[in-house]
Amino acid sequence: MGKLRQFAIEFDEMNDVFEPGEFVKGHVVVDLAEKIKIKGVWLLFHGQSEVEWEHGSTDDDSITYKSVETYFKQELTLFGTAREQSSQGDAAVLPAGRHVFPFHYQLPADGLPCPFEGEHGYVRYIITATIDRPWKLYRTMKTSFTVLEKEDENSREDFISTHPPDLCRATTTPGCLCCESGPVELQVQPDRTIYRPGDVIVIRGTVTNNSNVDVTSVEARLVQIATFHGDHETTAVFSRIKTKTKEAKKVVQQVQICGCKRGESLTFSVDKGAALRVPPIPPSALRFCRIIDLEYRLDVVPYLEGAYSYDLKTQIPVKIGPYRRHPHNSAHPPCAAPPAAPGPPVYTIGPAVITQPTSVVPSAPDLDLREYNLVMDGL
Structure with missing residues (x-):
């Protein structure tokens, strides 16, 4: 589309991190070198999780296991006619210049898991902008945003009452039968059992090396264990759904701790590297997602x-909680006052703001609150 100089989705205040119930605010920029006819400018908000993998050794006996969850799916019409009416209405003229279409979208207040990207599945929140021109292919632009889990009273109580787990021990005797060697004993105890992203796991413990070889180093790893739940519909006479799980492990953070020579002992300390900072990762269990489970150790x-x-080695289960506070660092997240009674999310759009106009451009039409059953490639 040579007439299109810019087509972009931009968030207000460069903020793309939100909590459930907040408004996603921003604008779509359409910069045209000359006027064009279009049927509509549409914006689709989509929150979804998906799991998929192949099971089987060959293509002939391969079975696909797949599950999908949709948390919300809503389209706004920023200019022209709504998508389901575009085949009936006439195209509108969008003049040359830079056009800015503001949008507001309120996220559902509950039931939104944190974003996640795994080997066999994901949780994603996507905004897709589309320009529909007569007799032309769609021109789309996608961007993602993050939804953080709110900390509830139970999780706060967990952090207040957290305590170190039991001391974990492991022993081995290196060498072969012809070489006499004493054992190497490892004792490990993290300072807590529950952490948040940004917290530091302080690792306590010792290595007692009575062997005839050196302990060159000690590695501490924070491991994420994801369990994916997929379905497969059989083709038998009486069809039924078969559910299968698949596990994937990934090291999300690791540090090296000093070692010790043969016949010596090592006591872990922060200055020797026995501290591991928790990276930005989804919380344990991945609450509100029924097809992906998360554990950490x-x-x-x-x-x-x-x-x-x-x-x-020692393997100690730990729990990762939600972020300590809202990313805006404010006591009250920037969201609208809740409605007096529970109801569906509120969707609003403002008028189109035009710069460098060459003709009068109508404001975006009033939003139709119906949900459109749209399937977008790549979501």
């Missing part, structure tokens, strides 16, 4: 000279 693994000990 702290693995501590000593490395012995000659790579003798693959079995010397």
